Amino acid sequence: MLKKLAGRIFGFQTEIEQLQEQIAQLSMDPVFGMWTRNAFLQFSLIMPRGLRVVVFLDLDNLHQLNEQYGYENVNQRIRAIFSIPFRRSDLVARWFSGDEIVVLFDADEEFALRKIGQLEEAARQQGMSFHFQLAIWDVGKEPIEKVIDELSSKVLAEKSWKQQQVSKSS
16 A cells, blocks of 8 residues: 555556556457466466466467468457366467467366366367367476477377378378
């Protein structure tokens, strides 16, 4: 309270409030309506210790869908997929590109798999699909980036293997 009073007297409070609003805006990805990668990483740094389930999702054929239906249509589909209810303590964030999304569940693996099933159904309803990998992250024991990099590599290897199988059968 004393800080706010001093801020108002010296004229800093308005500037502080504007900066806080900018931070909030930069933390959310307005295209998909989810956290940004940087916001996700910041949350992971202050998260209480314990076990969390991390899921890395890679949306299938996003570039082709964008060409076929247009970017805004596909963005709306992605927002619809991820509009299923999550717990307030779960984090959903866009990772590097538009087709990579990370979900951090503050729950056990069974709960996370149920939610992934709901996401898969929502994706089917939107004419989309994705590949995913899941890991248990012990908060504070290893960097979240390392866990996500490993999951990303597994997803890419799985997608590559499936593409090779389709090519062989054609």
